[in-house]
Amino acid sequence: MAAEIIDGKAFAADVxxxxxxxxxxxxxxxxxxxxxxVLVGEDPASEVYVAHKHRATVEVGMASFEHKLPADTSEADLFALIDRLNADPNVHGILCQFPVPEHLSERRTVARIDPAKDVDGLSVTNxxxxxxxxxxxxxCTPLGCLMLLRDRLGxxxxxxxVVVGRSNLFGKPMAQLLLQENCTVTMAHSRTQxxxxxxxRxxxxxxxxxxxxxxRGDWVKPGATVIDVGITREPHPDKPGKTRLIGDVHFESAAEAAAAITPVPGGVGPMTIACLLANTLTACCRAHGMPEPEGLTA
Ligand SMILES: NC(=O)C1=CN([C@@H]2O[C@H](COP(=O)(O)OP(=O)(O)OC[C@H]3O[C@@H](n4cnc5c(N)ncnc54)[C@H](OP(=O)(O)O)[C@@H]3O)[C@@H](O)[C@H]2O)C=CC1
Ligand SMILES: Nc1nc(=O)c2c([nH]1)NC[C@@H]1CN(c3ccc(C(=O)N[C@@H](CCC(=O)O)C(=O)O)cc3)C=[N+]21
Structure with missing residues (x-):
């Protein structure tokens, strides 16, 4: 293996x-x-993430407010909670964990959050x-990827x-950030030929x-930097009843060609939570008219 492994876990700890x-x-x-x-419903994976976020928030000394709502919560009740959080001066960041149950709309939910507190950066305003x-x-995830890239490549x-995937949560903001860094950006997706x-390239x-x-490895230009954001959970081949996480990149073959590559787990994932905390800090500083933390914004 030739590539250097980018240690997202260590970098996230530093952030x-x-x-x-x-x-x-x-x-x-x-x-x-x-x-x-805010967590609506009882998706087990979401429960784990929300618990992670709570622990990480408390660890950096911030106040953590967890709101778990039943799966059949009405839009009116969810919006009433968001309105209270929007108005609460002790709350600087609001994240509604996705996916939300079918009868609710992610788009409408995001639109209800005050853009100044939208630490997911998902609102039309942001x-x-x-x-x-x-x-x-x-x-948070594209911001974390940008931090890793700047650290490695200057x-x-x-x-x-090349960004493969064009979601509002990741692909589009990632492409915007890379464009801002003066990269020549190509966005690829399911219809790319x-x-x-x-x-x-x-x-x-x-x-x-x-x-x-x-x-695959033969998709990677020799010397490239490869950032693997994808997360697929599948049954563990050796440990019955356990699962493991797989990235979008075939690690072994890609690592032969790349100069540097992020692993899954331990790459981009930990940066997401670290950047959620960074965004909450940024939102707090802005709310109080204070200078923004250096090196923790885009
Ligand atoms: N590590 C982390 O912290 C995070 C990880 N993730 C992970 O990243 C992955 C993507 O998340 P997200 O952006 O929300 O996903 P979406 O499902 O919203 O978007 C997936 C994108 O991939 C494209 N796509 C699908 N199939 C192909 C294909 N065969 N070839 C090329 N492109 C394809 C789709 O194209 P089209 O638009 O044409 O349909 C779409 O743009 C997931 O595995 C998710 O779990 C997400 C957020 C945070
Ligand atoms: N409103 C909203 N914003 C999000 O940013 C959001 C969301 N909803 N819903 C779900 C996805 C997914 N996501 C991850 C966060 C951390 C890890 C993470 O810490 N991953 C670890 C492993 C964790 C494990 O072992 O399960 C790693 O890759 O090393 C992964 C994925 C944020 N998301």
Missing amino acids: RARVAGHVAQLKGQGITPGLAV AGLLATGERALVS DLSGKEA DLPEVCR ADILVAAVGRAEMV
Whole structure:
């Protein structure tokens, strides 16, 4: 294997430590950043993520507000909670865990959240601010990927970047961030013709599709940096009853060609939660008219 493995877990720990330092300072001034996480229904995977987020929030010294609502919660009741959180000065960030039950709409839910507290960066306002190059709250996973890329490559100007996947949560904001860094950006998706050939152009290859091991080693340009965002959970081949996580990239073969690659787990995933905390800190600083934390925004 040739590639260096990008340790997202260690990098995320560093981000969280930096966030904790800022939080301690703010607390000295009587301000405690607060994050509210809303979970509707009882999806087991979501429960695990929400528990992770709660622990990480408390660990950096922030206030964590967890709101678990039953699966049959009406839109009116969900919106009433969001309205209360929007108005609560102790809450600086609001995240509604997705997916929400069928009878609710993610789009309408996101639209209800005050854009200044939209730490997922999903609102039309934040997406528009990012696209026009203005100060936004940026979706946590792309922000985490950008931090890893800057750390590894420094200046990204002129690099060929290919983003596979075009979701509002990841692909689109990732492409916007790379464009802002002066990359030449290609967005690929399910209708892209000859995806392997498109991927082979990339100095920076980012895969966020949700198809286990789709990106093969011969899709990777020698020396490229490969960021694997995809997460597929499947039964563990050796441990009955257990599951394991698989990325969108076939790790062994891609690592032969790449100069650097993120693993799954331990790559992008931990950065998502670290950046959620960073965004909450950023939203808190903005709410109080204070300077933003350096190195923790886009
Ligand atoms: N590590 C982390 O923190 C996070 C991980 N994820 C993971 O990233 C993955 C993507 O998430 P998300 O963006 O929300 O997913 P979506 O399902 O919203 O989007 C998937 C994208 O992949 C494209 N796609 C599907 N099949 C193919 C194919 N055969 N070839 C090329 N492109 C294809 C789709 O194209 P089209 O638009 O044409 O349908 C779509 O744009 C998932 O595995 C998810 O679990 C997501 C968020 C955070
Ligand atoms: N409103 C909303 N915003 C999100 O950002 C959001 C969401 N809903 N719903 C679900 C997806 C998925 N997601 C992940 C977060 C952390 C890890 C993570 O920490 N992964 C670890 C492994 C964790 C494990 O072992 O299960 C890793 O890759 O190393 C993964 C995925 C955020 N999402």
